[in-house]
Amino acid sequence: MIPSPERFLQVLEGQTDILVPNENNSIPTASASVFYNPEMEMNRDINVAATSVFVQKLIERKGFERENIRYLDAFSASGIRGLRVSKETGISVVLNDIKPEAVELIRQNISRNDLDRTAAAICENANILLHREKFAIVDIDPFGxxxxxxxxxxxxxxxxxxxTATDTAPLCGAHLKSGVRKYSSVPLNNEFHSEMGLRVLLGSIARETAKYDKGIRPLLSHATRHYVRVYAEILHGAKNADKTVEHIGFLAWCPACGSRETKTGLSVFLDEKCPNCFKNRKIAGPVWLGPLRETEFCDAVVAELDRLPLNKKEAAKKLVVTCKNEADLAFFYDQHLFCEELKISAPPIDPFLEKLRAAGFIATRTHFSGTSFKTDAPADVIKKKLLE
Structure with missing residues (x-):
């Protein structure tokens, strides 16, 4: 049963106005009949912009008509995600949830937003639906x-x-055995655990799509607070699948000196002894070692975010711009860890990165944290520049 009207809460995101059960607004749980998570509004803002940009690409390059592009919101809950895509991009959206009470409320919200022609709600097991039907765009954002x-x-x-994945503890190595079971990958719980989780997820997606002779091109990927999010373009054909698999590999990381070595391939040799300090290294993988984003796509998403009426516009733009400007290097460093080792106060990060660039190295900030950076400089050079 849907809660009585006095227990509804009106929510406005972007151009979409929905009703959600008031009691489930603050702390969403898997057992809630219908939940709405306000903490994911920026995620949904970026999703609307990214979907809009990709839809325009389909229209221009493949001659699709907007209303014939089908988008599946496989875990709709309150419906806010799929309803926003329908109303704010104009494409056809199927909103699915396994709970009848959620679907009933979604249908009310479809009518509330005059979306009866472009949006439909169904009550189905997501796996059955996904195996039965093809969709131009598939969005899976489950609870967990x-x-x-x-x-x-x-x-x-x-x-x-x-x-979207919110099970960051298994992805990032905090719950190691759970991560191995779920993603068939060994993660590491260290200073770059957030990027580890993102690359574990991408590696898993790449292996799953390859089974169907499909490759992927990550258009935008980010790790934000309690979740990671990936937008991956599907590339058809065995050749594209093979090229995608070439981006999967392993990482050897030394906890003692912090050195890293990556090697692509699903069957590789990485010495357990660190070549720098000769102590034991830890091996992680298989993980995605390729790019996390496409710069042109990110530029277009930022322009779309700027155009749309959004509550989280500036935060969303800042995140996407930072993702775009990140170096295409696997796994970041944390400036504060180096400074703790050197027993110095952390200097401003931008002038420090400029020193690395002046010395001929790649050096950029990352979206993972305010103290994280990516560089191809070796650890001894990083420490030298921090001491200057």
Missing amino acids: TPSPFLDAAAASATFLLGV
């Missing part, structure tokens, strides 16, 4: 891990696959 649904999503998605 997307792992049980990646195979079906990879089979269903024709042009774009969006995946």
Whole structure:
């Protein structure tokens, strides 16, 4: 049963106005009949902009008509995600949830926003639906891990696959055995654990799509607070699948000196002894070692964010711009860890990075944290520049 009207809360995001059960607004749980998570508004803002940009690409390059592009919101809950896509991009959206009470409320919100022609709500098991039907764009944003649904999503998605994962503890190595079970990958829980989680997820997506002779091109990927989010363009054909698999590999990381070594391939040799300090290294993988984003796509998303009426516009733009400007290097460093080792106060990060660039190295900030940076400079050079 849907809560009585006096227990509804009106929510306005972007151009979309919905009703959600008031009691589920503050702390969403898996057991809630219908939940709405206000903490994910920026995620949804970026999703609307990214979807809009990708839809325009389909229209221009493949001659699609907007209303014939089908988008699946596989875990709709309150419906806010799919309803926003329908209302703010104009494409056809299927909103699915396994809970009848959620679907009933979604249908009310469809009518509330005059979307009866472009949006439809159904009550189905997500895996069954994904294996049964193809969608131009598939968005899976479950409560927790997307792992049980990646195979079906990879089979269903024709042009774009969006995946959100909130099970960051398994992805990032804090719950190691759970991460291994869910993603068939060994993660590391260290200073760059957030990027580790993102690359574990991308590696899992790449392996799932490859089974269907599909490759992926990450258009935008980010790790934000309690979740990671991926937008991956689907590339068809065995050759594209093979090229995608070439971006999967392993990492050897030394806890003693911080050195890293990456090697692509699903069967590789990495010496357990660190070549720098000769102590034991830890091996992680398989993970995605390729790019996390496409710069032109990020530019277009920022322009779209700027155009749209959004509550989280500036935060969303800042995140996407930072993602765009990150170096295409796997795994960041944390400035504060170096400074703790050197027993010095952390200097302003931008002048420090400029010193690395002046010395001929790549050096950029990252979106993962305010103290994180990516560089191809070796650890001894990093320490030298911090001491200057």
